[in-house]
Amino acid sequence: MDKIMVSAAAAVADVDSGSSLAVGGFGLCGIPSELIAALRDTGRTGFRVVSNNCGVDDWGLGLLLANGQIARMTSSYVGENKEFARQYLAGELEVELVPQGTLAERLRAGGCGIPAFYTPAGAGTQIAEGGMPWRYGPGGSVAVVSPAKEVREFGGRDHVLEEAITTDFALVHAARGDRYGNLSFHASARNFNPLAAMAGRITIAQVEALAELEPDEIHLPGVFVDRVVCVGAVDKRIEKRTVA
Template identity: 60%
Template sequence: MDKVVSSAAEAVADLQDGATLAVGGFGLCGIPSVLIRAVLDAGTKDLEAVSNNAGVDGWGLGLLLEQGRLRRMVASYVGENKEFARQYLSGELEVELTPQGTLAERMRAGGSGIPAFFTATGVGTQVAEGGLPWKYDSEGNVVVSSPPKQTQVFDTPGPDGMVERQFVLERAIIADVALVRAWKGDRHGNLVYRDSARNFNPLAAMCGRLTIAEVEELVEPGELDPNEVHTPGAFVQRVVALTPEQAAEKRIEKRTVRTAEGSAS
């Protein structure tokens, strides 16, 4: 039952080239930065990453991008990474942009044993009809486009009774490995997240066949209130306890400041 491993390097040592990674975090909040660095140091390449964001230049998944370790990215928001944009537009990286709520539900479905689901999000757009550019060549021509998706009409409640509405079929995501970061965790793999770090980490933890968690504070079994556990240990196979220095290293995606009232300009 003790799932703690000695280091992040040991935790990712058997990660294979070509694997699919589900990576938790929201922006730079709650990203498993130590595990990402361990993947970088291990030299693993040709990876597909599933994450709400793509990191930023020089941090998070941006580190793997800079070294050319990612071949494909499934994400919702990628606007803070210049290297990401360069690779995508020059044909070095395949990108599947997915509506944020749909991405969250695809990951949750993968962890719940649901192969696919219908959603209204994307109906009437290229999300459903296909044609979104997934990959360019070096000349800027689209060489891979999103395929059309199955749609179906269902009766749904409306203000004046049941109405017919169209929905699009979205497939679940199951990753080979999930990397997540928790505020607290115990040796059995039970995890607690804090604030915005709770957005995508629980979903990533669910959809990985192998889930590795880095925890800022490791506690003994029984110390966590069961009512406060966000990810049960059944979803987690490996736990890495961070040092105080590693736990404290957190970056801000965009820092905005103003001059305090009454101070010199």
Template identity: 65%
Template sequence: MDKVMASAGEAVADIESGASIAVGGFGLVGVPEVLIAALLEQGASDLETISNNCGTDGFGLGILLEQRRIRRTISSYVGSNKEFARQYLGGELEVELTPQGTLAERLRAGGAGIPAFFTPAGVGTQVADGGLPQRYDSSGGVALASSPKETREFDGIAYVLERGIAADYALVHAWKGDRFGNLVYRASARNFNPPAAESGRITIAQVEHLVEPGELNPEDVHTPGIHVNRVVVVGPVTVGVEQRTVRS
């Protein structure tokens, strides 16, 4: 039952090239940066990542992007990562753009064993009708576009069918965790970490503070240990400022 690993390197050692990885975080908050750095050093490539924004330049998944370790990503936002945009528009990266709430639910559904669900988000757009560019060619033309999705009407409202996501691995960041893998997130770091943790067949959590079993109030646990396979203690982390705006 003791899921604590000696190091981040040991925790990610078996992630193979070509694996799919769900990753928690939103912007700079709640990002499992220590695990991502360990994965960079480990050397796995040709990865498919599932995350809100695939990191930022020089941080989080951005460091894997810079080294061409990511082949494909499912994300909802790319605006804060210039290297992401460059690779996508240059035909070097396949991108499945997904509405943000839909992405969270696809992760949660996959973890709950739900293969697909209907949602109104995206109806009447290329999300449902198809045609979203997923990969460009070297001349800027669309080499691969999304396919149309099934739509149905319930009680007079149109819905689109979205598939759940069950990733090979999940990397998440938590404020506290115990040896059984029960996790507590702090403030906005709760973002995509809970559904990512549920999505992974093997979920690896970096935690700032390790506590003993029984110290966490069960009512305070956000991710039960049943979803977590490995725990790595990283100590307190400092969250940077993505965009600083000050008065002139």
């Protein structure tokens, strides 16, 4: 039952090239920065990543991107990373943009064993109709486009069928965890972390402290977590300052 790993490097040692990854965090808040850095150091490539965004140019998932280790991103927002835009427009990176609530529910559904669900988000747009550029080709041509999705009417309103997401691995950050894999998140750093953890077939959690958690303190039960590594205090950067 003891799920504690000795280091971040040991925790990600079996994450092979081409693996799919669900990664927690929102902007730079609650990102598994130590696990991302350990994955960068492996030099493995071709990762297919599902995360709300792709970090910034010099932090978070942006480190993997700059190192040419990400082949595909499924995200809601990607506007803070210039290298992301460059790779996407150059045809080096495949990108699936998903409405944020839909992305959250696709991850949750994957963790709950729900294969698909209907949502009104995206009905009447290219999300449902298809044709969104997933990958560009030479000279700005579009090489791969999104497929059309099934649409059904419920209560007089169109709904889009969205498939659940499961991944080979999930990387998440929590404030505290115990040896059984139970996790406790701090405030808004919870964000996508529980959902990403649920979607991973093997879920790896970095925690700032190991602790004996009381039942009421547990935000995510250890049944969803396979490995825990204590990384201590981590660098918590601010993505965009809005004050002097």
